[in-house]
Structures are given as C-alpha cells and as structure tokens.
Amino acid sequence: EVQLVESGGGLVQPGGSLRLSCAASGFTVSSNYMSWVRQAPGKGLEWVSVIYSGGSTYYADSVKGRFTISRDNSKNTLYLQMNSLRAEDTAVYYCARDSFLFLGSYYMDVWGKGTTVTVSS
Amino acid sequence: SYVLTQPPSVSVAPGKTARITCGGNNIGSKSVHWYQQKPGQAPVLVIYYDSDRPSGIPERFSGSNSGNTATLTISRVEAGDEADYYCQVWDSSSDHPVVFGGGTKLTVL
Numbered sequence: 001e002v003q004l005v006e007s008g009g010g011l012v013q014p015g016g017s018l019r020l021s022c023a024a025s026g027f028t029v030s031s032n033y034m035s036w037v038r039q040a041p042g043k044g045l046e047w048v049s050v051i052y053s054g055g056s057t058y059y060a061d062s063v064k065g066r067f068t069i070s071r072d073n074s075k076n077t078l079y080l081q082m083n084s085l086r087a088e089d090t091a092v093y094y095c096a097r098d099s100f101l102f103l104g105s106y107y108m109d110v111w112g113k114g115t116t117v118t119v120s121s
Numbered sequence: 122s123y124v125l126t127q128p129p130s131v132s133v134a135p136g137k138t139a140r141i142t143c144g145g146n147n148i149g150s151k152s153v154h155w156y157q158q159k160p161g162q163a164p165v166l167v168i169y170y171d172s173d174r175p176s177g178i179p180e181r182f183s184g185s186n187s188g189n190t191a192t193l194t195i196s197r198v199e200a201g202d203e204a205d206y207y208c209q210v211w212d213s214s215s216d217h218p219v220v221f222g223g224g225t226k227l228t229v230l
Contacts, residue, residue, distance in 0.1 A: 037164075042205065044222075044224040045156075045158075045164055045207050048219060049218070049219070050218060058217065061218060094163055094164070098211075101169075104213045105151065105170065106218075107154035107166060107169040107170070107211075108156070109166050109175065111163040111165070112162050113162075114163055121127075
C-alpha cells in the first residue's frame with residue numbers, strides 16, 4: 001500500500017528547532033518529487049518546500065534560510081529540518097508525493113495525515 | 122509569483138450543482154489540480170489536469186479550465202461533499218513551483 005507517515009511534531013519555543021520525518025511505503029521517495037505543505041490553524045494550505053528526484057530543492061520565501069528539506073534513500077524517508085522557529089510556523093505539516101502524467105505539471109496524489117508543530121513559549 | 126484566487130465560500134442545496142472557481146492570469150494555459158479537505162483530515166486529490174478524476178472519485182466531480190478561470194463542478198451535491206476545496210498549479214519556471222489557491226468552503230444547506 002502506498003502510504004506516507006509523518007512524525008516529529010511537537011511543542012517548541014520560539015527560536016528552537018525540530019526535525020520532521022515522513023516515512024514512505026509502497027514507493028521510492030528518491031524516484032519522486034516530494035513536497036512539504038503546511039496549514040496554520042483555521043487557514044488554507046501553504047506550500048513549504050519541494051525536493052526533486054534529481055536532488056534540487058526549493059522553498060517558500062517564508063521559510064527560506066531556516067528550513068531544509070532532505071531525504072534518506074536507505075530509509076525511504078523525507079525530512080524537514082526546521083530552525084529558528086517562529087510563532088507563525090505553528091501549523092499541521094503534511095508531506096506529499098508529487099506525481100505527473102505530463103512533464104511540467106505535478107499534482108499531489110499521496111498525502112500523509114500530518115504532524116502538528118506548535119511554536120510557543 | 123503566480124496567484125490563484127478562489128471565493129471564500131460557496132453554498133448549495135442538496136441535489137443541486139456547485140461550481141467553485143479558481144482565477145489566475147491565463148490559467149487556461151496551465152494544468153489545474155483540485156483537492157478536497159474535510160475537517161481534521163488531510164487533503165484528497167479530486168481532479169487533476171483540469172478534468173481527470175482519480176480512481177475512487179465519483180463522476181459527480183468534474184473540472185474545466187479556460188481563459189482566466191478554472192472551475193470545479195460538483196453535480197447532485199450531497200451532504201458529504203461539504204468541505205474545503207483548493208486549486209493548485211505547478212509553475213515549472215519558478216523557484217516556487219507549487220501554488221495553491223486560498224481555498225473555498227463548500228456549505229451544503
């Protein structure tokens with residue numbers, strides 16, 4: 001079964017760090033584009049970061065320089081290292097697989113259930 | 122960066138047709154994907170490449186895209202369709218390739 005399971009969320013003080021994990025099963029993380037998407041309480045979906053199968057990475061302006069996306073091929077796991085956390089980073093964080101039928105446009109066909117990050121003193 | 126605009130809310134009576142729009146500059150030249158999100162749950166893909174339905178999505182869900190507007194249409198609306206709906210495009214020329222609309226809350230009266 002194709003599945004994504006996030007972990008690593010929790011309560012952290014402003015300025016602190018967390019590393020989120022996203023364990024995949026049923027497919028190979030390194031062969032796919034993979035994204036992190038977050039949702040602040042009562043708000044819409046916000047794209048955070050993507051890692052391409054070739055290893056290129058991209059970030060939303062709101063997290064660039066503070067968050068790092070990576071993957072461990074041996075563990076088939078995606079990560080999001082979050083540093084210098086702010087109150088506005090409080091959200092449910094989802095990982096998702098980006099799939100395509102035609103080059104140039106990807107859609108997210110597999111999502112995890114999400115992990116909650118709360119940044120507060 | 123590219124901007125997608127959705128109405129905050131749409132209301133429809135059961136059995137009627139709901140149309141949720143997603144506006145963007147020349148969006149008809151891009152492929153639009155749609156997600157349904159119910160409270161406390163992860164988003165679910167309901168339409169991809171403007172009008173294709175993943176397996177398991179009812180035929181009542183359809184999509185179109187032309188000019189500056191993409192539309193998600195839900196026919197014969199049921200109470201279980203009440204959810205938030207998000208459109209998304211992939212801007213491959215950008216350093217911010219994933220763009221979501223702000224979301225539309227569908228209320229079934």
